[in-house]
Amino acid sequence: MNRSVLIVTPFFAPQNHGAVYRAYKLAKYLPQFGWKPIVLTVDTQYEFNEDPALLAELPKEIEIVRTRYIEPTLRGVRMALGGRNRTFNGAKATARNQNGAMCPVRRSVLNGAYEYLLRNWFHIPDAYWTWARTAIAAGNKIIRERGVNVVYTSSSPYSSLVVGRELQKAGVQWVADFRDPLGYSHRLANYSPRVYNRQRKTVRHALSHADAATVLASSYRSIFRDLFGNGHTDPIFIPTGIDEDLLESPERQLPTRDPYLIFAGEYLSEYDGSFLEAFSQTVQQEEIAKMRVKLLVIGTLEINRKRLAPFIDKFGLHQQIEFADQMPQSEVYKLLRDACAGVLIPGSRAFWWTSFAKMTDCIGMRKPVVAVVPDPSEARTALTRSRLGIFLDGSSATRTRILTDFLLGKHKLPAPDEDECERYTAHHQVQSFVELFESLSARGRVYKQ
DSSP: OOEEEEEEEEEEEEETTTTTHHHHHHHHHHGGOOOEEEEEEESOOOOBBBOOOHHHHHHHTEEEEOOOOOOOHHHHHHTTTTTOOOOOHHHHHHBBBBBBEEEEOOOHHHHHHHHHHIIIIISSSSHHHHHHHHHHHHHHOOOOOOOOOEEEEEEESSSHHHHHHHTTTTEEEEEESSSSSSSTTTGGGSSSSHHHHHHHHHHHHHHSSEEEEEEEETHHHHHHHHHHSSSSOOOOOOOOOBGGGGGGOOSSSSOOSSOEEESSSOOOOOOOSHHHHHHHHHSSSSSHHHTTOOEEESSSHHHHHHHHHHHHHHHOOTTTEEOOOOOOOHHHHHHHHHHEEEEEEEEESSSOOOOOHHHHHHHHHHHOEEEOOOOOOOHHHHHHHHHHHEEESSSSHHHHHHHHHHEEEEEOOOOOOOOHHHTBBBHHHHHHHHHHEEEEEEHOOOOOO
């Protein structure tokens, strides 16, 4: 049996953001199970920070094939014609003002018209369609030359599903992995009805024709059933796991800094201020004030500082919130391990379907999570099962009391559920995919018309 798998994703190292790590951990640990990963990704990325250390951490067995990607924007065309580097990383290097902040982008009617054209005519099904064309050609060549019989696609974007659909015709087994419930939320779909219908058709085809579908959150299974009915194989829930190799020995000396809670990621515009209000009232309590508890926010500084600024001003949190820019996963893990708890703060009405990346890291670490999340929600279910959730429900006063009691050690949690926590490790994640790959490789397939 050929034990090679083609991993298709535009999001891969050295990119350093949440969409990278599910496929990255899969590629990193597959060689330990006797499988050779071949990663098919973009040659240029325009939007994200990079961490070269991510590439250095990969075993030598991994092969990375990068194919041409010209972003279908004026920026992408200018760069393809030899213009200056206009990517996010290029902008960080050249477009900072004297205060170290990114120069603001001027908004105008012309900008709005330009974005309308992109959404309705140039991003179909999304901005990665130009890469999908080169990826299909390269993928077919890899399949022929290496005898690959399993293809794994990571989506979003929708274009990854397009690549999987075309490569499947070469006679391979296709595993369509969904990091997001595509076709469901406005955040994950185009506002143009014409393009949105095209996107939903792409998802429907993948769910109906892929040899297996996998999801990182159990709620996606219900969402896809509601959207597309029962005419497809029920997706398999495989959580993303914490990278155990990056964890330090628990016997090391603890840091001397003041106690802190930790939020890692991008503070989204849809989040409300419920947690920050409770945190503000909590740190004003006499006993908590003596502890000098901080909230450490890790993520893209330009985004998090801007979006949190109104709440900091409103609740007077200038001395209680610290910011740190994106950093390597190993450094985040160190900070997370020594924190009082992780924090989830979308609010009680937002993102019920989401399995937050840092929440899964906390579960794998057996670290408590202070959460303001909907009831019911994917996050609440996972944290309840692992017995790690401290839920700030009810009125502002009630949320403040719960958070105060937790920080004072009065809110006792039961021992974590070890079996549930073990599901959120990279070893368990990759082992689950390996069992699926081996099952598909053994049975062979006939393409479904």
